[in-house]
Amino acid sequence: MILNARTVGMGGRSRMRKFGMLFSITLICLSVFIMAQPTQSAPEHERTTQQSSVRGFVLGQIIDPNTCSITYDINRVNQALNEIQPNWVRVNLIGASPNYGCPDADAEYTKVINAIKNANSNIIGLLSQDFMKDLPYTNYTSGNWSIYTQTFAAEAQSIAEQSPYNMIDVWEIWNEPDFLAPLNETQFAELLVEAEQKIAPVISGGVTPGNPIPYLQNVSSVLQTNHGISLTQLVDGIGIHPYTIVGYDSNGSNGLDDFLYAFNQAFPGEPLYITEFGWAVPPESQVMQCQYLIDSYNLAIPNQNVQAATWFQLEYYNEGAKEWGLYDINNQKRLAYYGLQDLTCPNTLPTPTPNPCSSSNANNISLSEGVDNICPTATLQYVSRGSYGVGTNCANPTASPSSNNWRFRADGIPAGFEPVLLTDGDSAIWRKAPPCDSVSRWPLVATRDVAPGVGNTYGWTIDVVGWPGTLPTQGRTYSLTLRNGGNDFTISTIARP
Structure with missing residues (x-):
């Protein structure tokens, strides 16, 4: 355990101050003399x-x-x-x-x-x-x-x-x-x-x-x-x-x-x-x-x-x-x-069940109200699971950011939503304008009402845009996930080269 070894009369200090401005020339000389001795100090x-x-x-x-x-x-x-x-x-x-x-x-x-x-x-x-x-x-x-x-x-x-x-x-x-x-x-x-x-x-x-x-x-x-x-x-x-x-x-x-x-x-x-x-x-x-x-x-x-x-x-x-x-x-x-x-979740964790209000394949998901009005709303959420990066370049979506990074882009978003450019490791949703709003630090949720008896199919394509530079690790896998009614549907998986 890291426990303070406190010195009486030092106000809780546990070590010598690190910078020379706190010591006189005499003490600096003394510290140099001590450092010259054979005894080794811990890192x-x-x-x-x-x-x-x-x-x-x-x-x-x-x-x-x-x-x-x-x-x-x-x-x-x-x-x-x-x-x-x-x-x-x-x-x-x-x-x-x-x-x-x-x-x-x-x-x-x-x-x-x-x-x-x-x-x-x-x-x-x-x-x-x-x-x-x-x-x-x-x-x-x-x-x-x-x-x-x-x-x-x-x-x-x-x-x-x-x-x-x-x-x-x-x-x-x-x-x-x-x-x-x-x-x-x-x-x-x-x-x-x-x-x-x-x-x-x-x-x-x-x-x-x-x-x-x-x-x-x-x-x-x-x-x-x-x-x-x-x-x-x-x-x-x-x-x-x-x-x-x-x-x-x-x-x-x-x-x-x-x-x-x-x-x-x-x-x-x-x-x-x-x-x-x-x-x-x-x-x-x-x-x-x-x-x-x-x-x-x-x-x-x-x-x-x-x-x-x-x-x-x-x-x-x-x-x-x-x-x-x-x-x-x-x-x-x-x-x-x-x-x-x-560091284990209880064995009683509920097992996710298929959502009766949606179906999905590799490139689209259909959201409908379902039977007996049990699905009046549907939630779309875009979740990236990737590496930590710094910044996005929203002013010019086709330009490379100044830092080494990877970026997801989703196209063909439903009407009223705009593509969101994500920095790896962050989370955001397809959300309302402005389309180049910076990515939120926290996961957000947006809902779209589905009229009774009406099905809505939303399609998109996913591009992973990479820029030159050394990435920390290779072989990572990213997934695009939609959330509807509390259930996740992974609709596309992309592996980093």
Whole structure:
């Protein structure tokens, strides 16, 4: 297990600071003398975690950031800890800063952290924009941003030195800096520098599909220019949020594998923390959610760089139409809950049955209302199962993107829908104009009414368009799937050369 060996009086620090600006010339000389001795030190990022010990889940919201009200049930948390026995739990420390003003924050986080530690689990403590209350960070000028980062780091240190927060094993700085809570590369670099001086160990906040590697490479360039240190020298690991689609019929060929491959190539040997990954129900079924979880862990566990993989998330809160939790909106356990226990889905999983409202062949599917009005609507969904890629080129559909990539194209879409250009590993549907809208990060669903007694046949062709460049792996298989009434129909399979 990765457990902090904390030094008394160091505010929870577990290692010497990495960059020279923190030391005097005398200490630098002393460190050079020590390094010259015959004694060998362990590699800085030596992995000590057992491969099976990456399982875990996210506690996304303990406290409502707007009202300071309690939004979780400690009994469900304890139940999950006892039954799942996770190796990692990621806790979003909303309002934990002393200046936030939530009167019950310390008491609630004490309950949660003690419960997690009593279950012998490690903790990832997330410090993001809701950690402390201040002026909106997006309104900060570059000059004021340094004030914000210094205050942020000082507030982080103030809790890290006290119980219960001194039991946190890894500190994650910011949540999705490239997407949900966007910071430019300079802002994120300076925030990491300030935080790393006050608390440890530190990992960079989870980045999302899109352009995560160029974003972090730019962060590293800023660090080199301003502080003479790279990102991997500064932090103890990189947080990632590989929200890619894995289908139950994918046989392991999915975007997560290539996402990890890309990070292993860009940041070789750097510990990776999958601090969020998940699949919503709806639009997917519980069966597919559970299998997605298992497929993902089967890819993450053998990866030597993966330290933790925490499922998003334990229970429902403020998720709207999409539910990600291991508990559903009625606080009932989903199949994925049991899947996280031993990485197998229960034997009672329902077997998909043929849909009486549709038929399919290699290039089209017929959707009709069926008998006795039992099929008033039909849903078409286009799901690609392929490798991780960066970006799409929607402005000119016939042009090659600047990055090495593969792309699917579907033609002959029903009236009112437009072709969607997909980046491998993402999911989207045939949807309304504009036809060159960027691909959604999440699976979406569209419905078309079918008039009573009327059959509709939709046809298409599929082109796989490839561009020059080295791809991580060969021999992958991709499938085009239509979803109707909760059942999948794979209508075409294309193998990569």
